[in-house]
Amino acid sequence: MADVVEVCADLIRFDTTNRGDGDSEGEREAAEYVAGLLDASGVPPKILERAPRRSNVVARIPGTDPSLPALLVQGHLDVVPADAADWSVPPFSGEVRDGFLWGRGAVDMKDFCAMTLAAVSSGLRPRRDVVLAFVADEEDRGEYGAHWLVEEHPELFEGCAAAISESGGYTYPVPAADGRTVRLYPVATAERGTAHLRLTARGRAGHGSRPNDENAVIRLVGALQRIAAHRWPVRLTPTVRAFLERTGEALGVPVDLSDVDGTIARLGPAGALVVPTVRVSTTPTMLSAGYKVNVIPSTATAQVDVRVLPGTEEEALAELDGLLGEGVEREFVAHQGPVQAPVDSPWFDAMAGALRAEDPDAVVVPYCMGGGTDAKAFSQLGIDCYGFAPLSLPEGFPYRAMAHGVDERVPVEGLRFGERVLTRFLTEA
Template structure:
């Protein structure tokens, strides 16, 4: 008998797979072994691969009835961000099921999808079914840091595992976003990720002349850096409507019955403001961003240092990178140099494609009122790794969510949880999509 998806999700949460970044992680091994066991029980032959001990990835291929069709990749990560138990109503790794919800770190990011995918595989085995095309399942390490032990390593060293994959689905899409029309009627949007902003984390270094803090110094590295950061933070990055963003705005506005004005920046802002909860899906992706996050300078209050540094979280829309970096260099000014801490280009799939259409059909099969729209993710996922193989990557991890539930606040937040009914819905939608 197949284990209920909510029980499997809770079981996965109980493995503490915390990733603190900079290579400091509890490790994914225990969770990966459970995943491998479930895949073996489903008649598959999973491979467990590690770049370093304990940093485990599990990959397997489900053979389809028509192997000549392009294969599909499903990827999900096993690691989670840290959680402070003192801040939570339940222990973040208790994996408690309470009042129709599964609680714990990873409930929506993203052990929920691990559980729904494994449940679909178990169902196929029990019912003697196979998908139409080959489906590669990859459960990976280290997404919450750099992917050095996970997806990026697999792409670099084990690309053969993904041979024939034309498209991929992963986290951050396919979940319900309930929104009210002006007349009060409810619309259930389902955003599917067709793009991601790129990640260009920058290290800025200002140099100057060291000296005593009590004396005039017109070559102060700290002042140069602060001035440059102020120019970056205050700069009004222009609105750039990429295909995914434009399609999201136009189709969401049509579903809600609200006017659209994309002719000016003010018009774009006014249009988005009419979207209610759905505004959060697009407000950060109409433009690039440069946000200072880390500062480092000096060692003593009465000493002017010769070097000051800052880190800037820079997010880049598809097709805008050259313009952005040229503007950054202009804003930094003399005496401040930049270098990349990490640099992962934007990801962009087709807004209208057979893959997107199939996802929409799967959602509408189980929610006939579903309004499926493309969108651009503001952050990043392992799609940045798999897209390097020429794979068209989408965010599609379906969940049915109730009105008033702040799904976006759950990822990396306190009291992370997912509804049991939402998980069961996800299994049905994934089964429909992956079987086709």
């Protein structure tokens, strides 16, 4: 049986940095390591590549009851860059120090990959078929990983009704109204959609010293100012509504859905989990215009990071179009729709039960992720995707700052807790 800490440390030592635009390294070696562990556990793996060294590993474990729908367990092997000069330990050392395992990918998301591999190596005997996917390129566009697999190899996921992956099932301690500390475990049942837009303003070129009421730069700046100042209305999805109601009940905090902002404020630290997901967000992030200070350019461009909630995209884009103004057009740079899975389902109940078996005081609540994951790819196959990568975390540990952050690390005992929870869930679900 593989040790989850050792497996996670080994995975961290593979530098699988993904710099974007096809610039990545090390995924092949990490994939071969994963395939070797699966093969040693009696689970035949397949390594698939869209391009050389952009490797994905897929395997299927037969269940004892083939009449049940299958479950997909998916995680990515690539990581974002890390500058060693900023870190307390070398970011690809996989060092254990002070009860933590340090390194890039420790929480995003080689910890979950290691838990899965450790669970499989224990001789896992699931009730239903379990499909395992360890993929490339999640940290960019997924075109060498999940999206490519879904487009070119959908047969590998035949029969899968639900999936689990990153960003859920971790301890989130918060103070209750009566002074208790409540251990929330948020499980992601939704995530916002991504609509990265390029805005192009067109006008009349001219000399910088002369008046010009068709200045493309001014048109663009005006559009960006209107977008940045716009106050998007509250839109409560089923997931967010359930989070507010169930978290408020657990904390003894009054919930008023006619005053969502006030309710979020009363939830204290728990409110931080829901702030990004009660509204659409439109954040200008990039600007480009001109080539010389005394020349008014004929075009100016910007990029805007737009995140939409399930059921709001058409309305949000129509509202955004009304903010652009004369001479400004938009186009998609990247576009992936929102994801939503049922809150009240046997899958969610099984995740909650596995957590409570290890922590009887666990309060398991649904939540919506503000960003995005490979769930956006797998949901296209009709799979209900959940964020469930269980971890036990000590109070005060800045878990949400770890992903993509400096000195990324995961508690050793948290990894062992997660392996036990995951093994129970995979066995009993």
